[in-house]
Amino acid sequence: MTSYVWLMFYYYIMIVPSQRAIIRWVKKNIKSIIYVMLFGDRLLFLGNAAYEITLTLDSLYSNGTDFFLQDIAIVEFSILSGYVLLCLCVMIFSSFATAHYLSKHMKSLAASDGSLFNPRLLSQIRVTITGILQGVLYLLFGLWYIANMLCYYLPPYVTLSFFIRYTATTLYISITTLNLWVGQTLFRERAVHVWKAVKKHVCTGKEDLRPAEDTLTTAATIQSTGVDTDG
Template sequence: MSSFCFISINGPLIVLTLVANVFFVFCLMTHKMQRVKEPLKTLLGSVVSSTIFYLFCVTSMYCVTIWVKSLVVLWTFDYVVLFGVLVNMTSYVWLMFYYYIMIVPSQRALIRWVKKNIKSVIYVMLFGDRLLFLGNAAYEITNILDTPYSNGTGLALQAIQIVELSILNGYILLCLCVMMFSSFATAHYLSKHMKSLAASDGSLFNPRLRSQIRVTITGILQGVLYLLFGLWYTANVLCMYLPPCVTLGFYIRYTATTLYISITTLNLWVGQTLFRERAVHVWKAVKKHVCTGKEDLRPAEDTLTTAATIQSTGVDTDG
């Protein structure tokens, strides 16, 4: 892929995705969002911050490598970017796991314990993610920056690298299983719940149910996207380290990754009522200001109610 094609495809995606995520940051920092229960706010913040981190690193890498023609610099940036991508992937996994725990009732002792201690469980998983991915990035960057090794040392490091890659890819596979289980288990429960409501003449259009269905659908779509991107990433890694050591160009890899990040951002906007309601409110305020010349940025009475709902339930429930 040429530099022109890379800029033509990634430039608009990066700009649009960055604008969307800066808007998400604005939403997360508003007064209404201060009442959102943890760990939901931390999970949303993790997805958004890792996206911004990735976009910043990719843009910086492209700008730096225009002037610095060094494979060492390029590979160092590559592993820093990979850290941001992996954090983004697993943060969305634990977001869907959180929704599964909060939406689906269960009498199993383990699930009840997890629900009771959901905040601690999520924090531990997020910390473990970052520790694993940071260790991987630090190890790979150290190998790049160090001087060449003797044959014996090189073989030992190669063995360590194989173990490290096995652990990393095994964890990515585990997260995929958690993602798919959480999404489909939630979908199965909501399907039964809707049939029960229909049989009892209950409302199928209440805001809470609509929001839960929307979150579940976007979770399933994100799981499919995670699967496709995870398979592509694993195949790329295997091609790099197994004979004949073939690898895709950096531009192709980052284009695929940017596309994944952009779709994830779109999924987050569709699935989270918090962001959609704020976007609608801002649009109405801007439209009113343009049409009448009067600015009114105060939240409308009939919008931005989701934060208060989440405060009591811990789940994005409004439609």
């Protein structure tokens, strides 16, 4: 859910110039920062999954740890809510700050009779448009996610059905994947590469029963002329 947030933050740092020392430091160490954030992201949601498994096992076997798990639930809710809100702010800021910069850049190019069809500029515009769409989508999904957590952890403890949660999450992932396909050239190239590899793996070991092209040409010649050219 939050991985795309740090991708948009990466594009903001790489596209939008800044003279601030902190931004220059972040740009210099952007890869390390992104890797650390993604590692923390996966670690956080791995801990959430471990808690959910523990909660399920406790409800099945009644180990008498209800109060302990309730305290953990409050801490988990606070951490996840804070992290989702942080990602929401980063996503919205990165998307719209990049869009604002590119808008000013395009106006300056138009005023100076510069080319608006520069491949690099068009690529940045495509990434920004998909980023804005993803920002709006993340805003809607993030608010829904927080509301779902509030209903689950706070009285009167309302739980949405699994079908609703599964549908919302699947829809978010599907649209995000489509956005990546449209906005990221590398993603499209990797997807095509994976598809070719899977197709090659599936077709390996199957005998090609189609006749060779030379055989088809010879047969067509004999049928049309009645003469065997090989004889």
